[in-house]
Amino acid sequence: MPIDSSPSRPRGVLSPVVTPFDRDLKPDGERLARHCRWLLDNDVGLAVFGTNSEANSMSVAEKLALLDQLVAAGIPPARMMPGTGCCALTDSVELTRHAVRLGCGGVLMLPPFYYKGVSDDGLFRSYAEIIERVGDERLRVYLYHIPPVSQVSISLALIERLLKAYPGTIAGIKDSSGDWNNTQAMLERFQPQGFDVFAGSETFLLATLRGGGAGCISATANVNPAAIARLAGTWQQAEAEADQQQAALDAVRKVFQSMPMIPALKAAVAHYSGDASWGMVRPPLVPLTDAQIGALLSALEPTGFSMPGLRG
Amino acid sequence: MPIDSSPSRPRGVLSPVVTPFDRDLKPDGERLARHCRWLLDNDVGLAVFGTNSEANSMSVAEKLALLDQLVAAGIPPARMMPGTGCCALTDSVELTRHAVRLGCGGVLMLPPFYYKGVSDDGLFRSYAEIIERVGDERLRVYLYHIPPVSQVSISLALIERLLKAYPGTIAGIKDSSGDWNNTQAMLERFQPQGFDVFAGSETFLLATLRGGGAGCISATANVNPAAIARLAGTWQQAEAEADQQQAALDAVRKVFQSMPMIPALKAAVAHYSGDASWGMVRPPLVPLTDAQIGALLSALEPTGFSMPGLRG
Numbered sequence: 001m002p003i004d005s006s007p008s009r010p011r012g013v014l015s016p017v018v019t020p021f022d023r024d025l026k027p028d029g030e031r032l033a034r035h036c037r038w039l040l041d042n043d044v045g046l047a048v049f050g051t052n053s054e055a056n057s058m059s060v061a062e063k064l065a066l067l068d069q070l071v072a073a074g075i076p077p078a079r080m081m082p083g084t085g086c087c088a089l090t091d092s093v094e095l096t097r098h099a100v101r102l103g104c105g106g107v108l109m110l111p112p113f114y115y116k117g118v119s120d121d122g123l124f125r126s127y128a129e130i131i132e133r134v135g136d137e138r139l140r141v142y143l144y145h146i147p148p149v150s151q152v153s154i155s156l157a158l159i160e161r162l163l164k165a166y167p168g169t170i171a172g173i174k175d176s177s178g179d180w181n182n183t184q185a186m187l188e189r190f191q192p193q194g195f196d197v198f199a200g201s202e203t204f205l206l207a208t209l210r211g212g213g214a215g216c217i218s219a220t221a222n223v224n225p226a227a228i229a230r231l232a233g234t235w236q237q238a239e240a241e242a243d244q245q246q247a248a249l250d251a252v253r254k255v256f257q258s259m260p261m262i263p264a265l266k267a268a269v270a271h272y273s274g275d276a277s278w279g280m281v282r283p284p285l286v287p288l289t290d291a292q293i294g295a296l297l298s299a300l301e302p303t304g305f306s307m308p309g310l311r312g
Numbered sequence: 313m314p315i316d317s318s319p320s321r322p323r324g325v326l327s328p329v330v331t332p333f334d335r336d337l338k339p340d341g342e343r344l345a346r347h348c349r350w351l352l353d354n355d356v357g358l359a360v361f362g363t364n365s366e367a368n369s370m371s372v373a374e375k376l377a378l379l380d381q382l383v384a385a386g387i388p389p390a391r392m393m394p395g396t397g398c399c400a401l402t403d404s405v406e407l408t409r410h411a412v413r414l415g416c417g418g419v420l421m422l423p424p425f426y427y428k429g430v431s432d433d434g435l436f437r438s439y440a441e442i443i444e445r446v447g448d449e450r451l452r453v454y455l456y457h458i459p460p461v462s463q464v465s466i467s468l469a470l471i472e473r474l475l476k477a478y479p480g481t482i483a484g485i486k487d488s489s490g491d492w493n494n495t496q497a498m499l500e501r502f503q504p505q506g507f508d509v510f511a512g513s514e515t516f517l518l519a520t521l522r523g524g525g526a527g528c529i530s531a532t533a534n535v536n537p538a539a540i541a542r543l544a545g546t547w548q549q550a551e552a553e554a555d556q557q558q559a560a561l562d563a564v565r566k567v568f569q570s571m572p573m574i575p576a577l578k579a580a581v582a583h584y585s586g587d588a589s590w591g592m593v594r595p596p597l598v599p600l601t602d603a604q605i606g607a608l609l610s611a612l613e614p615t616g617f618s619m620p621g622l623r624g
Contacts, residue, residue, distance in 0.1 A: 122598045
């Protein structure tokens with residue numbers, strides 16, 4: 001099987017971009033574009049509509065409109081990997097088709113996640129139907145394995161079957177299992193076939209890169225993009241220096257992980273941008289309390305954390 | 313708090329009506345209306361767009377169109393309790409608003425089910441936002457507690473809080489926890505306030521009725537409606553006779569539970585209606601194999617199971 005090494009394939013660090021809502025809980029495309037630009041300036045690609053984007057708390061129509069607004073605002077589609085996997089077949093097809101037509105670099109596709117205990121046959125059927133219905137050879141599907149949230153797993157056997165059936169289309173995976181053994185197995189079995197393995201967070205970034213993987217797609221890249229991207233860009237230069245960078249990333253991540261992640265990311269963006277409305281989240285999430293925000297900022301201080309260039 | 317005992321309030325047995333798809337996996341409103349009519353003829357109400365309706369495998373637009381088709385086909389909206397709880401706030405609002413405007417007897421509302429481990433505050437915020445945005449005093453919300461599938465629980469504390477905030481609107485619950493202690497606690501604490509407790513299957517129908525509850529909303533009412541409705545209608549007459557009826561219902565349910573439930577329900581409808589296309593399911597589900605269908609029908613035989621009146 002030929003390895004697709006076209007330069008446009010996403011590599012390095014991507015972020016599931018947090019989605020700003022206004023007071024009425026409507027998504028705000030302009031502020032989203034501004035955050036996307038800041039991430040791109042920090043060498044981080046745009047996995048818009050991920051778990052940390054509250055993508056599943058938005059309707060398909062809202063997501064289609066946001067994608068259009070981002071492209072209209074000049075965000076390069078090739079740097080975007082929108083999440084397009086929904087519970088409903090027809091929703092996934094509609095979103096995926098739109099992303100491909102806009103020229104997105106790939107799509108990150110959750111399995112349908114309402115039913116639990118579904119078979120690999122059923123999941124294969126789901127991905128196959130979407131791929132066939134979209135019917136576009138530009139489509140690049142990155143599978144999204146996040147069992148702690150979706151509660152629906154993408155097994156190694158399923159990946160093998162999908163790769164065999166759609167070798168040019170099944171392009172890689174985001175592994176948010178938190179299980180390094182699983183990431184390692186994917187790196188060994190599938191990365192050599194050009195199936196790009198992204199760790200689900202920067203916790204496993206260095207290990208993934210050393211194992212031949214493509215990089216990471218990480219929530220905290222929303223707030224700490226430059227440092228994470230720097231490790232992805234320099235890890236081969238000096239081993240000790242890379243280990244040190246990894247440890248610094250871990251220290252920042254640990255702070256965010258000690259809080260509800262999405263409200264904490266948004267509280268940080270709100271604080272460092274000076275735009276308090278960033279703190280808004282859609283239900284079923286709740287914003288951090290003032291006490292939690294205080295604790296977050298205090299805990300970040302000793303790590304030297306900042307978000308340069310975010311304000312204005 | 314006044315108990316709303318208006319005669320239009322749904323009671324007895326309802327079915328999460330299975331949704332027919334054509335060969336192209338498109339929902340088929342005409343065949344759905346025909347199955348709804350058969351259920352009504354057997355004294356079973358219509359919880360369309362439930363778990364067993366593959367509701368979350370359909371887009372909001374598909375569900376809105378089906379609701380309109382059912383009403384246009386003469387299905388009385390007062391007998392419908394459509395599922396309208398989605399992951400996305402805006403989707404839940406749109407579906408719920410439409411159901412209320414059509415005059416549906418109530419809506420069955422899942423909590424947003426993508427994020428796990430969310431707080432009661434977040435779930436309260438979700439239900440409250442939907443209720444406020446729909447803003448219609450005709451709205452009757454039946455909470456949908458199905459932790460084995462949604463993996464998001466509706467706690468007793470949350471019910472209490474919702475009942476206090478929206479006493480006229482929060483009308484009841486479907487308890488599909490499979491945990492009788494939970495159903496019993498709801499019956500004791502909330503049924504006396506006019507909060508109608510429906511068991512999630514006929515397994516607990518008699519116990520629920522004896523505990524003062526409203527009835528059940530059950531998958532297998534799609535295939536065994538008359539017998540289940542008979543128990544709901546006659547349970548007070550003779551205790552021994554009621555126990556016997558319950559045992560007969562359990563025997564049929566046991567057969568369906570030994571298979572993947574939704575494909576098995578549809579295989580039975582296909583077989584007894586003589587319309588093989590009923591066997592179709594949307595991914596991530598898969599239809600029963602011929603061998604499974606054979607095993608299902610053989611296992612049903614000794615129970616005396618049939619679906620009279622279904623064919624034409």
